[in-house]
Amino acid sequence: MTVFRKWTGDSSMNRSTDKAIAVRNLEKRFGSFVAVDRISFAVQRGEIFGFLGPNGSGKSTTIRMLCGILKPTDGEGQVAGYDIITQPEAVKQTIGYMSQRFSLYEDLTPRENIRFYLGIYNVPAGSWKDRIDWVLDLTRLREVRNALTRSLPPGWRQRLALGCALLHSPEVLFLDEPTAGVDPITRRHFWDFIRRLAMEGITIFVTTHYMDEARYCENIVMLNEGRIVAADSPENIIQTACPGRPGATLDDAFVALMTRKSGKNS
């Protein structure tokens, strides 16, 4: 089954579409505290892109700016060809977002959650039945569609949350620690699915604390105290951060890069 099936043929808007994401000198201050410090990077369409960093390094703040939810204090950015500052509503309609909390209503059934998100994403009512069937098959949740979401195991709720994030056929999918709290087999299935999405042209922007998962990414940006400390393929990051250590892993590279203190905000 094709994972990604459009319900609308609208790709005619005048957008520059060579890059899925492009940011330049993006900054977010909270008062005098600099949470994101003039970062620049680009993500190609259909790429799986990892955004890594320790707690508090600015990952979620960056995602919130890229999703058009939080206004940057400086810099600029485009997502799916839309300006994150002047066209935040267009950005929101073009992206999917899934957080580690899954953003589901636990007291609703999967079917009711899906209907809720169809409304949020302004999917035309005429397509709803089709989309509900599509997502129930995609997530393999048809048999439990009328159970309470609260009663489902974490891996099932994860599939439902991902399905809801795909209902409006987004061009860019933001995944903020999507596998936190799920078991290794479920994580493996999740990543198989993410790779299929990317092969169909969806751009994946993912944060994770699991370095084995980060190896699935074609390119990675590592953030520390709001600043980019590495931006490259996983292999190149390892080589650069751990020279002369042939068996070094991405974990080793992460630790090496994060322990080089910048002294910022201290």
Ligand SMILES: Nc1ncnc2c1ncn2[C@@H]1O[C@H](COP(=O)(O)OP(=O)(O)OP(=O)(O)O)[C@@H](O)[C@H]1O
């Ligand atoms: N609304 C806010 N007001 C003040 N400070 C904030 C606000 N939102 C985030 N911060 C601060 O900005 C910094 C970056 O936070 P952010 O949530 O982006 O980090 P993160 O890398 O996503 O961390 P985690 O991995 O724990 O989710 C933190 O020090 C956080 O306390």
